[in-house]
Amino acid sequence: MLSEDELSGIFTTKIESNERFYFSKLTTSELRVPVNGNKFFNKHFAIVGSTGSGKSHTVAKVIQEAVNQKNSDYSGLNNSHIVIFDIHGEYEQAFPDANNLNASNLLLPYWMLNGDELEQLFLDTGDRNNYNQSSVLRKIITENKKKHNPSIDKIHFDSPLKFDIEEVYNCLFNFQNETYNFKSPDRYMIRGHEGAYTGANSISESDGLLLNPESRIETYFSQAHEFIPSRNSNVNKGLYADGTLDKFIERLDNKIKNSRLDFLFGVRSRDASFEETIKQFIGFQTEGQANVTIINLGRIPFEVLSISVSLISRILFDFGYFFNKILSTGQKTDTPILLLYEEAHIYVPKSDLLKFKSSKIAIERIAKEGRKYGVTLGIVSQRPSEISETIFSQCNNFIAMRLTNPEDQNYVKRLLPDTLGNLTETLPTLQSGEALLIGESIVLPSLVKIDRCDPEPKSSDIEYFEIWKEQWKNVNFESIMDAWKH
Numbered sequence: 001m002l003s004e005d006e007l008s009g010i011f012t013t014k015i016e017s018n019e020r021f022y023f024s025k026l027t028t029s030e031l032r033v034p035v036n037g038n039k040f041f042n043k044h045f046a047i048v049g050s051t052g053s054g055k056s057h058t059v060a061k062v063i064q065e066a067v068n069q070k071n072s073d074y075s076g077l078n079n080s081h082i083v084i085f086d087i088h089g090e091y092e093q094a095f096p097d098a099n100n101l102n103a104s105n106l107l108l109p110y111w112m113l114n115g116d117e118l119e120q121l122f123l124d125t126g127d128r129n130n131y132n133q134s135s136v137l138r139k140i141i142t143e144n145k146k147k148h149n150p151s152i153d154k155i156h157f158d159s160p161l162k163f164d165i166e167e168v169y170n171c172l173f174n175f176q177n178e179t180y181n182f183k184s185p186d187r188y189m190i191r192g193h194e195g196a197y198t199g200a201n202s203i204s205e206s207d208g209l210l211l212n213p214e215s216r217i218e219t220y221f222s223q224a225h226e227f228i229p230s231r232n233s234n235v236n237k238g239l240y241a242d243g244t245l246d247k248f249i250e251r252l253d254n255k256i257k258n259s260r261l262d263f264l265f266g267v268r269s270r271d272a273s274f275e276e277t278i279k280q281f282i283g284f285q286t287e288g289q290a291n292v293t294i295i296n297l298g299r300i301p302f303e304v305l306s307i308s309v310s311l312i313s314r315i316l317f318d319f320g321y322f323f324n325k326i327l328s329t330g331q332k333t334d335t336p337i338l339l340l341y342e343e344a345h346i347y348v349p350k351s352d353l354l355k356f357k358s359s360k361i362a363i364e365r366i367a368k369e370g371r372k373y374g375v376t377l378g379i380v381s382q383r384p385s386e387i388s389e390t391i392f393s394q395c396n397n398f399i400a401m402r403l404t405n406p407e408d409q410n411y412v413k414r415l416l417p418d419t420l421g422n423l424t425e426t427l428p429t430l431q432s433g434e435a436l437l438i439g440e441s442i443v444l445p446s447l448v449k450i451d452r453c454d455p456e457p458k459s460s461d462i463e464y465f466e467i468w469k470e471q472w473k474n475v476n477f478e479s480i481m482d483a484w485k486h
């Protein structure tokens, strides 16, 4: 019943012109719908919809608009910092100027992992010796951090300080294999230090290498030693000879030698500085700055996906946190960051399964506290009902696209105000690219059509019918096999 002008008046009255951010128009008319750009980005937002409803295109549009906004006609980049966790490798195509990280160029130093992440990585939860393994791991890593950071006073297991994983491996190996002199238990029977003992004669109190707790761990870090076997009398097996550490050591060895985990354990990551690591994530790398950083998680092995996402999220949150600390009172960060998670149900599921634990903790923390430090979340998911409620309850703006699963529909309806009435009934019938836009940033909940993005993300829509109609094509099996094996 309203004229276009009246309608336009309603949508723009409460939003100052400099705060108006446009990426859609009403489905019922040509009216462009503004959201309040500050309110949209300074609180967490969610984009939900079944597969094919248009989520990825919406992400691309919203971010393309954000990086194009400028408050005057300066040249070069604006000051936006956006990190996209891209599991399907869709976004590189939509952001030609982005900084692209993937398993082959990402720097994610293992020494920055916190205690939980290290345990998740190295310990087998099904192993009944898990508790012992965990205490050994904690002790050795803490000692090794002390060794490599002598100028720092208080060092604990979680301190983000360098340590040497090879030395940790050596030490565990030595614990597993050590033997000592029964007549003089502080003497360790390391080959080359056995003294007069040959195995043929009997052991004396002066055989073996005399070590105190400090020199023992130091000696054990230095290399994997060979020990005199305990077959002979008076050469005894050490504390961990019972097999407690066996599986754990095997796991550790497999991990650090696995070339697919080079982004964690390779030389580049091991030697990377703290600063360099952070800079790559927010576009401050020296070889070209960028507003958008795309982290392509496609080639990251599933077993380390959660800890990788957790570590990156935590680094970015901590960056915001410490940035805030150096500001004077009343001053606000001038580098706010948006973290966008595609298929977020993978990293922050409702499930309490241990394999999701780290990423869930890290992202929930940002959901609860990130806003204060200029770190906001964009949560994208086709299964909203499977996402941690902590996350959704902290979202202030929603772009709800077509949702076909009744469970997901109901879940989303519950999150929305009752006053929306039958607007939510339209969720299952929306066209691709149509959305219900709701939240603090918009004057009225509205049904909108999201503008087309340009360029588009890599589409998962394949035009079967068109392709099938074409003449038979040959397949380059060799290159496929090459890619597969790599």
Ligand SMILES: Nc1ncnc2c1ncn2[C@@H]1O[C@H](COP(=O)(O)OP(=O)(O)O)[C@@H](O)[C@H]1O
Pocket (backbone or CB within 6 Å): 049, 050, 051, 052, 053, 054, 055, 056, 057, 058, 432, 433, 434, 449, 450, 451, 452, 453, 459, 460, 461
């Ligand atoms: N705003 C839009 N307008 C028109 N079509 C769209 C729009 N957004 C997406 N589509 C179409 O919908 C299809 C699925 O989009 P996509 O973003 O890949 O969905 P999702 O990420 O939810 O699976 C694409 O082929 C795209 O062409």
Ligand SMILES: [Mg+2]
Pocket (backbone or CB within 6 Å): 055, 056, 057
């Ligand atoms: Mg998608």
